[in-house]
Amino acid sequence: MNKKANNDSVKRVHSITTHTNSKFARILSNFDNKIDVHDYFLHERPFANVKIILNQQIIWCDKASLASASPIFREQLIRKPNDEPLVFNDINLNDFLSMLEFIYPIFNPQITEKNISCLIELSHRFQFDMLKNACQIYVIKYLNTIRRVSDNCHNSEAEGDCFTSNNNSGENERHPQRDLIEFHNRICVDASDIITELCRWLKTYYNTDNTLPTQAIISVLEQISINYLEQAMTSVNIDDEIKAYVYKERAQYLERIYHIKHNTF
Template identity: 55%
Template sequence: MNVTAVMDSTNKKQTHTSIKRTYSINKQNMTTKYPRTTEQDIRTNFINKINVRDYFLHERIFSNIKIKLNEQIIWCDKALLAAASPILCEQLLKNDEILLLNDINLDDFLLMLEFIYPLFNPEINQQNISCLIKLSHRFQFNILQHACQYYVMKYLSTIRQIIRKCNHLETEDDCFDSNHNDENDTYRKKSDLIEFHDGTCVDAYGIILNLCQWLQTYFYDDNIIIIQSSK
C-alpha cells in the first residue's frame, strides 16, 4: 500500500469521526432546546386552549341538533349523545330540530358533555360531583354513574375519620373546666377539621353535608350499593 492510500484512509477515518461527534453534539443540543413532546402533551395543550362554552355555543361540522337550556342554545352531535344516554336517545328521536331542557343549568349540562365528548379530559372533584351525580342518574349515563359512585365510595372512608374525631372530642370535653368557655370554643373549631395524609384539612360539617346530598340520590337509585360501600 503506498503512502497516498494510507493518508487517504486516515483522513477518511478522521472525517468520519468528526462527523459522528458533530452529529452527537447537535443531537444533544436539539434535545436540550427542543424537549421531546409526547402525544399526551399535545392533546393536553390542545384541550387547554378549548373553551367549552365557545365550543358548544357555535355550530360546527358535525353539529346536527340544537339544545335549548334557559334561553341559551348549544349545538351537539346526536350520535354522541344517543350513545351515552338512552334517555337522550329517546328524546332525540322525537325532536329533529331542537331539544328543550329548560330545567337544567347550562354550565352543569356542559360539564356532563365534557364526559361525553372524547375531545375533553375532565375530572370528577368536590366542586362538580353533586351535579354530575344528578345528571348521570337523570339521563342514565352509565359510565358517568359508575365513575361518580367510585368517587363517593372513596369519599365515604372519611366518615370513619369523622366518627373517631367526634368520639375523641366527646372524651376531651369531659376533661375541660367549665370556666374556660373561650378555650372550649377554639378547641371545638380545631377538632371539626379533618386532616388528610397530604396535610390538607377539610371541615367535617361540609363533608357530612356533601355525603348526605350524594347518598340521597343513591338511596333512591340503589340503596344496596350504599350498604355494601359503607361496610
C-alpha cells in the same frame, strides 16, 4: 434522468416531508391545549345537528354522541322533529357542560370534589352508565379517605353545646358544637360543607337502590351531630323517608358505641 434533475427531485421530496412533519407536529401539539368547553358547545359547529336549550342558553350538540351515551337522550331525540330543540330549564349550564365533556372524546375530563355532586345527579338522570360507574368509584375512594368524625369537645361525651371558660368575665360561655371530619392524612376540616354534599349523594343513591355507596355515605353521616344533619338534609330537601333511614342508622350506631364503651354486649 441526469444528476441535477435527480438532486432537484430529492430536494422537493425533502421539502414536502419537512413541511408535512411540521404540520403533523403542530397538530399533535394542539392536543396538549385544552379545548374550552364553552367555546365548543355554545357556538354552532359543522355536523352539530341538535340544539339543547338550558335556561334560554343554546348548546350545540350532535345526535349520535348523545344517543350513544344516554338512552334518555336517545328516546327524546326519536320523539322530537329534526329541527326541534331539547329543552331543560332545571339544569345548571356549567353542570350540563361538565357531563358533556365525558360524552365527547375530544375532552379529557376529570371527576373532582367540585363537579362530583352534579355528575352523580346528571349521570343518573340521563342513565349515562359509564359516568355513573366512574362517579361511584370516586365516591367510594373519597369516603375511604375519611378516618373519623369528631367535635371540639374532646373531653365531653354529650351531644349539644360545648362550654369553655371566659377568662375576662370568669363566666362560662356557650359555643355550639363543631363537627370535624378527620382524614387519614390527619387533616381536619369543618364537616358542614362535606355533610351537605354527602346528603346530595345519598339522595340520588338511595332513590336508585344502590346499596354500596349508600352504606359508605351512611357510615359517615351516622357519626354526625343532629344539628349538622338537620341543616344538611334541609338544605338539599331530603324527604322524610330518607331522613328516617338516616336517623335509624345513626341511632343504631350510637347504641353500638354505647355498648362498646360499657362492655354490655
